Amino acid sequence: MSGRPDLDALPAIPRDAEGPVFAEPWEAQAFALAVRLHERGCFTWREWTDALAAEIGAARQRGDTTTGYYAHWLAALEKLVAAKGLASAEDLRRRRDEWDRAVRATPHGRPIELARGQEPGARGA
Amino acid sequence: MSGGHGHDHDDEYTAPLGETQLRVKALESLLTEKGLVDPQALAALIDLYETRVGPRNGARVVARAWVDPAYRKRLLDNASAAIAEFGFTGRQGEDMVVLENTPRVHNMVVCTLCSCYPWPVLGLPPVWYKSPPYRSRAVLDPRGVLKEFGVALADDVEVRVWDSTAEVRYLVLPERPPGTEGLHEDELAALVTRDSMIGVGRPKAPERRPR
Numbered sequence: 001m002s003g004r005p006d007l008d009a010l011p012a013i014p015r016d017a018e019g020p021v022f023a024e025p026w027e028a029q030a031f032a033l034a035v036r037l038h039e040r041g042c043f044t045w046r047e048w049t050d051a052l053a054a055e056i057g058a059a060r061q062r063g064d065t066t067t068g069y070y071a072h073w074l075a076a077l078e079k080l081v082a083a084k085g086l087a088s089a090e091d092l093r094r095r096r097d098e099w100d101r102a103v104r105a106t107p108h109g110r111p112i113e114l115a116r117g118q119e120p121g122a123r124g125a
Numbered sequence: 126m127s128g129g130h131g132h133d134h135d136d137e138y139t140a141p142l143g144e145t146q147l148r149v150k151a152l153e154s155l156l157t158e159k160g161l162v163d164p165q166a167l168a169a170l171i172d173l174y175e176t177r178v179g180p181r182n183g184a185r186v187v188a189r190a191w192v193d194p195a196y197r198k199r200l201l202d203n204a205s206a207a208i209a210e211f212g213f214t215g216r217q218g219e220d221m222v223v224l225e226n227t228p229r230v231h232n233m234v235v236c237t238l239c240s241c242y243p244w245p246v247l248g249l250p251p252v253w254y255k256s257p258p259y260r261s262r263a264v265l266d267p268r269g270v271l272k273e274f275g276v277a278l279a280d281d282v283e284v285r286v287w288d289s290t291a292e293v294r295y296l297v298l299p300e301r302p303p304g305t306e307g308l309h310e311d312e313l314a315a316l317v318t319r320d321s322m323i324g325v326g327r328p329k330a331p332e333r334r335p336r
Contacts, residue, residue, distance in 0.1 A: 021174065021175060021248060021249035021250070021251070022171075022175065022249075023252070026145055026146045026149045028171040028174075028175065029149050029153060029167065029171070030149050030152075031170075031171070031174070031249070032166075032167040032168075032170040032171050032174075033149075033152055033153060033156065033162060033167065035170055036161075036162045036166055036167060036170060037156070037161060037162065040161055040162070042161060045219070045291055046291050046292075048291075049238075049239055049241060049290075049291035050291075052239040052240075053238040053239040056238070056239055057238070059257075060257065065257040065258070069240060069252075069255035069256070071145065074145065074148060074149060074152075077152065078148065078152065081152065081156070086156065086159065086161060087152070087155045087156060087159070091155055092148070092151050092152060092155065093151075095150075095151035095154060095155050096147045096148055096150075096151040098151075099142070099147050099150045099151060099154070100141065100142070100147050103139050103140075103141055103142050103147075104138060104139070104141055105138070106138060106139040107137055107138060107139070108137055108138055108139055109139075110139070112139060114154060
Protein backbone atom coordinates (compact mmCIF):
# COMPACT_ATOMS: atom_id res chain seq x y z
CA MET A 1 0.00 0.00 0.00
CA SER A 2 2.99 2.32 -0.28
CA GLY A 3 5.22 3.54 -3.05
CA ARG A 4 3.98 3.99 -6.59
CA PRO A 5 1.57 1.26 -7.47
CA ASP A 6 1.63 -0.25 -10.91
CA LEU A 7 -2.06 -0.01 -11.67
CA ASP A 8 -1.74 -1.95 -14.91
CA ALA A 9 -0.40 -4.92 -12.97
CA LEU A 10 -3.55 -5.12 -10.90
CA PRO A 11 -6.16 -7.60 -12.07
CA ALA A 12 -9.54 -6.34 -13.14
CA ILE A 13 -12.38 -6.10 -10.70
CA PRO A 14 -14.94 -8.86 -11.20
CA ARG A 15 -18.33 -7.38 -11.93
CA ASP A 16 -21.79 -8.74 -11.46
CA ALA A 17 -25.41 -7.79 -11.77
CA GLU A 18 -27.43 -7.58 -8.57
CA GLY A 19 -27.40 -11.34 -8.50
CA PRO A 20 -27.07 -13.99 -5.80
CA VAL A 21 -24.75 -13.15 -2.96
CA PHE A 22 -23.43 -16.70 -2.52
CA ALA A 23 -21.75 -18.50 -5.40
CA GLU A 24 -22.10 -21.93 -3.79
CA PRO A 25 -24.07 -23.39 -0.87
CA TRP A 26 -20.98 -23.91 1.29
CA GLU A 27 -20.34 -20.15 1.21
CA ALA A 28 -23.76 -19.55 2.72
CA GLN A 29 -23.11 -22.22 5.36
CA ALA A 30 -19.76 -20.73 6.33
CA PHE A 31 -21.29 -17.29 6.46
CA ALA A 32 -24.16 -18.40 8.67
CA LEU A 33 -21.85 -20.32 11.04
CA ALA A 34 -19.82 -17.20 11.83
CA VAL A 35 -22.88 -15.00 12.27
CA ARG A 36 -24.58 -17.56 14.50
CA LEU A 37 -21.52 -18.11 16.71
CA HIS A 38 -21.28 -14.36 17.14
CA GLU A 39 -24.96 -14.20 18.09
CA ARG A 40 -24.33 -16.90 20.66
CA GLY A 41 -21.58 -14.77 22.18
CA CYS A 42 -18.76 -17.14 21.20
CA PHE A 43 -16.75 -14.16 19.97
CA THR A 44 -17.20 -10.44 19.44
CA TRP A 45 -17.71 -9.05 15.98
CA ARG A 46 -14.46 -7.18 16.38
CA GLU A 47 -12.64 -10.46 17.03
CA TRP A 48 -14.25 -11.86 13.93
CA THR A 49 -13.33 -8.99 11.61
CA ASP A 50 -9.78 -9.00 13.01
CA ALA A 51 -9.49 -12.72 12.22
CA LEU A 52 -10.89 -12.24 8.72
CA ALA A 53 -8.71 -9.22 8.03
CA ALA A 54 -5.64 -11.17 9.20
CA GLU A 55 -6.46 -14.01 6.83
CA ILE A 56 -7.01 -11.66 3.89
CA GLY A 57 -3.94 -9.60 4.78
CA ALA A 58 -1.73 -12.70 4.91
CA ALA A 59 -2.95 -13.72 1.45
CA ARG A 60 -2.12 -10.26 0.14
CA GLN A 61 1.38 -10.54 1.60
CA ARG A 62 1.86 -13.80 -0.25
CA GLY A 63 0.71 -12.14 -3.44
CA ASP A 64 -2.32 -14.42 -3.47
CA THR A 65 -5.17 -12.67 -5.28
CA THR A 66 -7.00 -15.76 -6.49
CA THR A 67 -8.29 -17.30 -3.26
CA GLY A 68 -11.93 -16.35 -2.92
CA TYR A 69 -13.44 -14.28 -0.17
CA TYR A 70 -15.38 -17.08 1.48
CA ALA A 71 -12.34 -19.35 1.40
CA HIS A 72 -10.64 -16.73 3.57
CA TRP A 73 -13.81 -16.53 5.63
CA LEU A 74 -13.71 -20.29 6.26
CA ALA A 75 -10.00 -20.34 7.14
CA ALA A 76 -10.50 -17.44 9.57
CA LEU A 77 -13.46 -19.21 11.15
CA GLU A 78 -11.52 -22.45 11.65
CA LYS A 79 -8.72 -20.56 13.37
CA LEU A 80 -11.01 -18.50 15.58
CA VAL A 81 -13.06 -21.55 16.55
CA ALA A 82 -9.83 -23.31 17.57
CA ALA A 83 -8.47 -20.24 19.40
CA LYS A 84 -11.72 -20.01 21.37
CA GLY A 85 -11.55 -23.69 22.29
CA LEU A 86 -14.81 -24.52 20.50
CA ALA A 87 -13.28 -27.14 18.22
CA SER A 88 -9.59 -27.91 17.83
CA ALA A 89 -7.79 -28.08 14.52
CA GLU A 90 -7.24 -31.78 15.19
CA ASP A 91 -10.97 -32.40 15.81
CA LEU A 92 -11.82 -30.53 12.64
CA ARG A 93 -9.35 -32.50 10.57
CA ARG A 94 -10.56 -35.83 11.92
CA ARG A 95 -14.18 -34.90 11.28
CA ARG A 96 -13.31 -33.76 7.77
CA ASP A 97 -11.81 -37.18 7.07
CA GLU A 98 -14.89 -38.91 8.47
CA TRP A 99 -17.14 -36.93 6.15
CA ASP A 100 -14.87 -37.73 3.24
CA ARG A 101 -15.10 -41.47 3.92
CA ALA A 102 -18.84 -41.21 4.57
CA VAL A 103 -19.49 -39.56 1.24
CA ARG A 104 -17.46 -42.09 -0.66
CA ALA A 105 -19.24 -44.96 1.08
CA THR A 106 -22.72 -43.61 0.42
CA PRO A 107 -24.64 -45.23 -2.43
CA HIS A 108 -25.67 -42.67 -4.98
CA GLY A 109 -28.94 -40.95 -4.12
CA ARG A 110 -28.85 -41.93 -0.45
CA PRO A 111 -28.52 -39.34 2.30
CA ILE A 112 -24.95 -38.96 3.49
CA GLU A 113 -24.62 -40.23 7.04
CA LEU A 114 -21.58 -39.45 9.10
CA ALA A 115 -21.62 -42.93 10.66
CA ARG A 116 -20.56 -44.40 7.34
CA GLY A 117 -17.27 -42.56 7.65
CA GLN A 118 -16.40 -43.31 11.23
CA GLU A 119 -13.68 -45.77 12.09
CA PRO A 120 -15.07 -49.25 12.75
CA GLY A 121 -14.14 -48.94 16.41
CA ALA A 122 -15.95 -45.64 16.77
CA ARG A 123 -19.11 -46.86 15.12
CA GLY A 124 -22.00 -47.14 17.51
CA ALA A 125 -19.62 -46.77 20.44
CA MET B 126 -27.35 -50.40 5.27
CA SER B 127 -23.76 -51.40 5.86
CA GLY B 128 -23.09 -53.19 2.59
CA GLY B 129 -21.32 -50.32 0.93
CA HIS B 130 -17.74 -51.19 1.77
CA GLY B 131 -15.50 -53.07 -0.59
CA HIS B 132 -17.39 -52.15 -3.71
CA ASP B 133 -15.44 -51.24 -6.78
CA HIS B 134 -18.13 -49.61 -8.86
CA ASP B 135 -17.45 -45.93 -8.26
CA ASP B 136 -20.44 -44.86 -10.33
CA GLU B 137 -22.79 -46.25 -7.77
CA TYR B 138 -21.41 -44.03 -5.06
CA THR B 139 -21.88 -40.39 -4.27
CA ALA B 140 -19.23 -38.21 -5.91
CA PRO B 141 -16.56 -37.09 -3.43
CA LEU B 142 -17.07 -33.63 -2.01
CA GLY B 143 -14.53 -30.87 -2.53
CA GLU B 144 -12.04 -30.04 0.19
CA THR B 145 -13.84 -26.85 1.10
CA GLN B 146 -17.24 -28.50 1.40
CA LEU B 147 -15.75 -31.16 3.68
CA ARG B 148 -14.24 -28.53 5.94
CA VAL B 149 -17.55 -26.68 6.20
CA LYS B 150 -19.38 -29.91 7.00
CA ALA B 151 -16.78 -30.71 9.66
CA LEU B 152 -17.23 -27.32 11.31
CA GLU B 153 -20.98 -27.42 11.16
CA SER B 154 -21.38 -30.94 12.50
CA LEU B 155 -18.90 -30.49 15.35
CA LEU B 156 -20.42 -27.17 16.43
CA THR B 157 -23.91 -28.63 16.16
CA GLU B 158 -22.93 -31.55 18.41
CA LYS B 159 -21.64 -29.09 20.97
CA GLY B 160 -24.95 -27.24 20.91
CA LEU B 161 -23.37 -24.03 19.64
CA VAL B 162 -25.32 -23.88 16.40
CA ASP B 163 -28.31 -25.68 15.04
CA PRO B 164 -29.11 -26.39 11.40
CA GLN B 165 -32.50 -24.68 11.52
CA ALA B 166 -31.05 -21.42 12.79
CA LEU B 167 -28.38 -21.56 10.10
CA ALA B 168 -30.97 -22.17 7.40
CA ALA B 169 -33.04 -19.26 8.69
CA LEU B 170 -30.03 -16.95 8.60
CA ILE B 171 -29.17 -17.94 5.06
CA ASP B 172 -32.74 -17.40 3.93
CA LEU B 173 -32.78 -14.01 5.62
CA TYR B 174 -29.69 -12.79 3.83
CA GLU B 175 -30.27 -14.51 0.51
CA THR B 176 -33.84 -13.51 -0.03
CA ARG B 177 -35.12 -10.97 2.46
CA VAL B 178 -32.34 -8.55 3.36
CA GLY B 179 -30.98 -6.88 0.30
CA PRO B 180 -30.37 -3.56 -1.33
CA ARG B 181 -34.12 -2.83 -1.39
CA ASN B 182 -33.91 -1.84 2.28
CA GLY B 183 -31.33 0.81 1.50
CA ALA B 184 -33.33 1.96 -1.52
CA ARG B 185 -36.30 2.71 0.72
CA VAL B 186 -34.10 4.76 3.03
CA VAL B 187 -32.70 6.74 0.10
CA ALA B 188 -36.14 7.38 -1.44
CA ARG B 189 -37.49 8.61 1.89
CA ALA B 190 -34.56 11.00 2.19
CA TRP B 191 -35.30 12.34 -1.29
CA VAL B 192 -38.93 13.16 -0.54
CA ASP B 193 -38.81 14.09 3.14
CA PRO B 194 -36.36 16.87 4.10
CA ALA B 195 -36.85 16.25 7.83
CA TYR B 196 -35.98 12.57 7.37
CA ARG B 197 -32.99 13.50 5.26
CA LYS B 198 -31.70 15.68 8.10
CA ARG B 199 -32.20 12.92 10.66
CA LEU B 200 -30.45 10.47 8.34
CA LEU B 201 -27.40 12.67 7.92
CA ASP B 202 -27.29 13.58 11.63
CA ASN B 203 -27.73 10.07 13.03
CA ALA B 204 -27.96 7.43 10.35
CA SER B 205 -28.27 4.42 12.67
CA ALA B 206 -31.35 5.92 14.38
CA ALA B 207 -32.96 7.12 11.14
CA ILE B 208 -32.44 3.75 9.47
CA ALA B 209 -33.80 1.98 12.54
CA GLU B 210 -37.08 3.89 11.96
CA PHE B 211 -37.65 1.36 9.17
CA GLY B 212 -36.79 -1.51 11.48
CA PHE B 213 -33.45 -2.15 9.78
CA THR B 214 -30.89 -2.67 12.51
CA GLY B 215 -27.46 -4.17 12.54
CA ARG B 216 -26.63 -7.53 14.00
CA GLN B 217 -23.03 -6.62 14.63
CA GLY B 218 -23.56 -3.44 16.61
CA GLU B 219 -21.97 -1.28 13.96
CA ASP B 220 -22.68 2.43 13.52
CA MET B 221 -24.07 3.62 10.22
CA VAL B 222 -22.93 6.84 8.58
CA VAL B 223 -24.69 8.24 5.52
CA LEU B 224 -22.59 10.15 2.99
CA GLU B 225 -24.41 12.68 0.84
CA ASN B 226 -23.41 13.05 -2.79
CA THR B 227 -23.68 16.59 -4.16
CA PRO B 228 -22.80 18.22 -7.49
CA ARG B 229 -19.36 18.92 -5.98
CA VAL B 230 -18.64 15.75 -3.96
CA HIS B 231 -18.86 12.09 -4.91
CA ASN B 232 -18.52 9.51 -2.14
CA MET B 233 -17.58 5.88 -2.62
CA VAL B 234 -17.15 3.10 -0.07
CA VAL B 235 -14.62 0.31 0.27
CA CYS B 236 -13.31 -1.95 2.99
CA THR B 237 -9.61 -2.33 2.43
CA LEU B 238 -9.03 -4.75 5.31
CA CYS B 239 -11.77 -7.28 4.95
CA SER B 240 -15.14 -6.56 3.48
CA CYS B 241 -17.20 -4.71 6.06
CA TYR B 242 -20.49 -3.77 4.48
CA PRO B 243 -23.81 -2.37 5.74
CA TRP B 244 -25.78 -5.65 5.74
CA PRO B 245 -29.00 -4.29 7.25
CA VAL B 246 -29.54 -1.91 4.33
CA LEU B 247 -27.67 -3.52 1.45
CA GLY B 248 -27.72 -7.23 2.22
CA LEU B 249 -24.46 -9.07 1.62
CA PRO B 250 -21.68 -7.59 -0.46
CA PRO B 251 -21.38 -8.34 -4.16
CA VAL B 252 -18.50 -10.38 -5.54
CA TRP B 253 -16.54 -7.40 -6.77
CA TYR B 254 -16.74 -5.55 -3.45
CA LYS B 255 -14.91 -8.46 -1.79
CA SER B 256 -12.29 -8.76 -4.50
CA PRO B 257 -8.66 -7.75 -3.89
CA PRO B 258 -8.60 -5.49 -6.98
CA TYR B 259 -11.53 -3.41 -5.76
CA ARG B 260 -10.23 -3.25 -2.21
CA SER B 261 -6.87 -1.89 -3.35
CA ARG B 262 -7.77 0.08 -6.43
CA ALA B 263 -10.68 1.99 -4.88
CA VAL B 264 -8.09 3.73 -2.73
CA LEU B 265 -5.26 4.03 -5.26
CA ASP B 266 -7.26 5.05 -8.28
CA PRO B 267 -10.87 5.86 -7.40
CA ARG B 268 -11.57 7.79 -10.58
CA GLY B 269 -10.29 4.92 -12.69
CA VAL B 270 -12.48 2.47 -10.78
CA LEU B 271 -15.50 4.73 -11.16
CA LYS B 272 -14.90 4.96 -14.88
CA GLU B 273 -14.88 1.16 -15.11
CA PHE B 274 -18.23 1.15 -13.38
CA GLY B 275 -19.51 3.65 -15.92
CA VAL B 276 -19.42 6.70 -13.69
CA ALA B 277 -17.67 9.61 -15.39
CA LEU B 278 -17.02 12.55 -13.11
CA ALA B 279 -16.05 16.08 -14.09
CA ASP B 280 -12.56 17.08 -12.97
CA ASP B 281 -13.92 19.58 -10.46
CA VAL B 282 -15.93 16.94 -8.59
CA GLU B 283 -14.12 15.84 -5.46
CA VAL B 284 -14.00 12.06 -4.88
CA ARG B 285 -14.02 10.93 -1.27
CA VAL B 286 -13.22 7.29 -0.53
CA TRP B 287 -14.44 5.90 2.79
CA ASP B 288 -12.87 2.82 4.33
CA SER B 289 -15.37 0.75 6.31
CA THR B 290 -14.40 -0.82 9.61
CA ALA B 291 -15.90 -3.25 12.07
CA GLU B 292 -17.38 -0.26 13.91
CA VAL B 293 -18.51 2.07 11.11
CA ARG B 294 -20.37 1.18 7.92
CA TYR B 295 -21.20 3.70 5.22
CA LEU B 296 -24.17 4.19 2.94
CA VAL B 297 -24.00 6.66 0.09
CA LEU B 298 -27.01 8.91 -0.43
CA PRO B 299 -26.92 9.45 -4.20
CA GLU B 300 -28.29 12.54 -5.87
CA ARG B 301 -31.92 12.34 -6.90
CA PRO B 302 -32.06 11.92 -10.67
CA PRO B 303 -33.47 14.77 -12.73
CA GLY B 304 -36.96 14.33 -14.12
CA THR B 305 -38.31 12.56 -11.03
CA GLU B 306 -40.22 15.48 -9.51
CA GLY B 307 -43.65 13.89 -9.74
CA LEU B 308 -42.69 10.39 -8.61
CA HIS B 309 -43.91 8.73 -5.43
CA GLU B 310 -41.55 7.37 -2.83
CA ASP B 311 -42.03 3.77 -4.01
CA GLU B 312 -41.36 4.72 -7.60
CA LEU B 313 -38.21 6.54 -6.53
CA ALA B 314 -37.02 3.55 -4.50
CA ALA B 315 -37.20 1.42 -7.66
CA LEU B 316 -34.62 3.74 -9.25
CA VAL B 317 -32.08 3.32 -6.45
CA THR B 318 -29.47 0.69 -7.33
CA ARG B 319 -27.19 -1.16 -4.98
CA ASP B 320 -24.13 0.25 -6.73
CA SER B 321 -25.40 3.82 -6.32
CA MET B 322 -25.49 3.28 -2.55
CA ILE B 323 -21.89 2.03 -2.54
CA GLY B 324 -20.94 5.04 -4.65
CA VAL B 325 -19.88 3.22 -7.81
CA GLY B 326 -23.04 3.85 -9.76
CA ARG B 327 -25.88 6.29 -10.24
CA PRO B 328 -29.57 5.76 -9.69
CA LYS B 329 -31.51 4.69 -12.77
CA ALA B 330 -33.18 7.35 -14.88
CA PRO B 331 -36.97 7.39 -14.70
CA GLU B 332 -38.90 5.85 -17.56
CA ARG B 333 -40.67 8.47 -19.60
CA ARG B 334 -44.34 8.25 -19.05
CA PRO B 335 -46.98 9.62 -21.40
CA ARG B 336 -48.70 12.67 -20.02
